[in-house]
Amino acid sequence: MAKQYIVRLPSEERLLLLDLISAGKAAARAQTHARILLKADAGPDGPAWIDTAIADALETSLRTVERVREAWVCEGLDAALYRKRPSAPRMRKLDGEQEAHLIAIACSPPPTGRARWTLRLLSERLVELEVVESIAPETVRQALKQTSSNRG
Numbered sequence: 011m012a013k014q015y016i017v018r019l020p021s022e023e024r025l026l027l028l029d030l031i032s033a034g035k036a037a038a039r040a041q042t043h044a045r046i047l048l049k050a051d052a053g054p055d056g057p058a059w060i061d062t063a064i065a066d067a068l069e070t071s072l073r074t075v076e077r078v079r080e081a082w083v084c085e086g087l088d089a090a091l092y093r094k095r096p097s098a099p100r101m102r103k104l105d106g107e108q109e110a111h112l113i114a115i116a117c118s119p120p121p122t123g124r125a126r127w128t129l130r131l132l133s134e135r136l137v138e139l140e141v142v143e144s145i146a147p148e149t150v151r152q153a154l155k156q157t158s159s160n161r162g
Contacts, residue, residue, distance in 0.1 A: 015079040018053040023087055030091075040091045042068055046078045047090060103149045104142070111141045112153055 019027070027044040030036050036044070045068055052058040059067070061075045068075075082090035104112065115135050120127045129147035136142050136150070 015076075015083040016052050017047055017050040017056075017079055017082055019047060019051045019056060020053075021055065024048065024051065024053075024055060026087075036091075039093070042070060042074075043078050043091045046070070046075050047082055047087075050075070050079055103145065104153050108136075108141050109153050109157070111139070112136060112150065113157055115139075116154060 027048055030044045031041050031048075034041070046064055049057060049059040049064045049067065050061070061072055061079075064070075064075045065072045078090050112132065116127055116132055121131065124131065129150045132154075133145045133147045133150045136145055
């Protein structure tokens with residue numbers, strides 16, 4: 011099977027990668043990814059190693075080698091070397107007042123016919139009381155896990 015993502019480094023990128031690993035100041039992950047690209051280089055100056063040989067030589071997984079190749083071909087050098095930053099901070103689903111309502115409900119007696127509150131029951135009750143428009147049971151679990159309240 012032919013490789014889908016073939017790395018052919020231009021000479022300036024090759025020199026940049028060699029400088030990056032020889033300086034030793036970059037993060038270990040970036041240095042490893044630079045070494046992967048240098049070994050995978052199928053250009054005139056590159057050794058064009060196969061993925062399994064690269065993975066063995068650099069003591070990394072085959073999947074990492076494949077991902078670095080793909081990132082270089084599809085997104086460029088920076089994407090292949092460095093982690094992507096999260097696009098935006100996640101907004102909290104519940105504010106302090108809503109969390110207080112949740113805790114109050116969780117500490118109250120469960121509905122009749124039930125031995126205890128379930129996450130699904132708590133999320134349904136929050137919607138029923140119009141504390142929130144909608145909420146997933148997982149969000150309720152995470153909010154309760156953050157609090158140090160003792161329901162027992």
